[in-house]
Every structure is written in C-alpha cells, then in structure tokens.
Amino acid sequence: MNAIHVNNSDNVGTALTTLNKGDKALGVVIKENVSKGHKFATEDILKGQPIIKYGAHIGVANRNIKSGEWVHIHNIDGERGRGDLDSKTKEISQNGIRDHVILNNKKNYTLSGFRRPDGSFGLRNHVLIIPSVHCANKVVERIANEIKYGSVAMKPDSKVVFFNHQHGCSELSYDASQTQDVLVGSGTNPNVYSVLVV
Numbered sequence: 001m002n003a004i005h006v007n008n009s010d011n012v013g014t015a016l017t018t019l020n021k022g023d024k025a026l027g028v029v030i031k032e033n034v035s036k037g038h039k040f041a042t043e044d045i046l047k048g049q050p051i052i053k054y055g056a057h058i059g060v061a062n063r064n065i066k067s068g069e070w071v072h073i074h075n076i077d078g079e080r081g082r083g084d085l086d087s088k089t090k091e092i093s094q095n096g097i098r099d100h101v102i103l104n105n106k107k108n109y110t111l112s113g114f115r116r117p118d119g120s121f122g123l124r125n126h127v128l129i130i131p132s133v134h135c136a137n138k139v140v141e142r143i144a145n146e147i148k149y150g151s152v153a154m155k156p157d158s159k160v161v162f163f164n165h166q167h168g169c170s171e172l173s174y175d176a177s178q179t180q181d182v183l184v185g186s187g188t189n190p191n192v193y194s195v196l197v198v
Contacts, residue, residue, distance in 0.1 A: 005042060007055035012039040012071050014053070031068040039071040051076055054135075059172065078172035114193065122190035127160045129196045130183055133168025136198045140164065143198070 003013045003025035013026045019034040026042050034040045039053060045065040050057045059076040069075075114122045131140045144162040163186070167179040187195040 003040070007052070009055050010052050011041060011043050011045055011049075012051060012053050013042045014039055028068045031066060032070050034070045041065045041067050041069050041071055043067050045071075054169065056134075056166075056169075058169070073172050076172065078175040114190075116190050120190035122192070124159065124191040125193045126191055127194050127196065128187060128189075128192045129160065129162040129198065130187060131162075131164060131168070131198050132183070134164070134166045135169055137164040140198050143196070 002017050002019060002023070003015050005013045005026050013028075015025065015034045015036050015038055018036050019025055019030045019040065021030055021032050023030045025040070028040075028042055030040060039051075044067050045051065045061045047061050047063050049061050051059045051061060051071060059078045061075060062077045063075055065071060065075055112123075114125050116122060129140045129144050131137050140162045141164065144160050147160045165179070165182075167175070183197075186192070187197075
C-alpha cells in the first residue's frame with residue numbers, strides 16, 4: 001500500500017511513501033511528485049470546492065485541481081482564523097511581565113497560591129495535557145482519565161486537566177500559527193504548573 005484514503009467522503013489521499021509522476025495510488029495516476037505524508041487529489045476538485053481529509057473540511061481549492069495532483073498550500077485556501085484577511089485586525093503587543101499597582105496599601109491581604117517565574121500568580125496548580133493536533137484528542141483524554149481515575153495518588157493541590165480542539169492537521173501557515181498561539185497561551189496560564197503536549 002503506497003497511500004491511504006481514510007474516509008469515504010475524502011477527496012484527497014495521503015502518500016505513505018514518496019510517489020513519483022506516473023505512479024498509481026488509490027486508483028489514480030499521480031500527475032506530479034508527492035512527498036511521503038503529503039496529499040494528492042483522488043478526484044477532480046473545482047475551484048471553491050472543499051478539500052476533505054479524514055472526513056473533515058480542511059480548506060477550499062483556490063484553483064481547479066486534477067485527480068492525481070499534489071494538494072498543498074499552493075492550491076488550498078484555509079478558512080479558519082483568517083485574521084490575515086481582516087483589515088480591522090490589529091497587532092496587540094503584550095507584556096508577559098505584569099505591572100502591579102497597589103491602590104491601597106493600608107490593608108494586608110493573604111492569598112494562597114503559586115508564584116510563577118515570570119511574576120504571575122496562579123490560584124491553581126494544574127498539569128495541563130494538550131493535543132498538538134485534533135487527531136490526538138482521544139489519546140489526551142485517555143491519559144488524563146487514567147491519571148484522574150487510576151491508582152496513582154495525586155497531591156491535593158494539583159489536578160490534571162485537558163482540553164480538545166479541532167485544529168492542527170493540514171492547517172496552512174496562518175491557521176497553524178494561530179493554533180500554536182492559542183496552545184502556547186493555554187500552557188503558560190498562571191494556573192498551569194506543567195504541560196504535556198501529545
């Protein structure tokens with residue numbers, strides 16, 4: 001087997017080995033070289049039609065794509081998080097070191113929590129398990145549940161948490177950058193002690 005077609009609704013296949021022009025894969029003739037792990041069209045896809053991989057809509061064709069052609073960032077437009085197309089989008093600089101202003105120093109307050117190396121303060125001490133791509137969602141959930149409900153005793157001030165998301169696989173550069181920013185932001189939250197990325 002030199003390629004895989006995961007879902008009946010998919011209109012692209014994934015090369016399991018490097019495919020050369022003229023090779024046959026999934027019943028189609030490859031029209032240009034396709035590197036291992038990359039996509040190729042398993043049917044003709046018209047400009048504006050969705051690209052379907054693993055049963056998921058991962059973008060739209062920005063030109064007509066013939067069966068057997070390599071499918072990649074040169075002929076797909078992403079649709080998630082297209083801040084690059086929004087003229088109202090503004091860059092906001094953020095300072096990781098927070099300035100603290102004492103409004104009233106006549107009272108003393110005691111707060112129990114966790115001071116982080118960047119000066120931020122967390123009230124919780126979570127271990128966060130993050131899937132790098134949506135394909136890892138179930139694995140992350142199983143790891144968290146094994147720790148939460150397994151036989152390993154956890155410290156009372158710590159808790160294992162996780163979240164799922166629908167991003168990562170087959171994202172274009174601007175989509176992938178936004179996904180990465182969200183994952184990094186979640187992992188650096190002051191309430192997070194450490195992170196496991198799957």
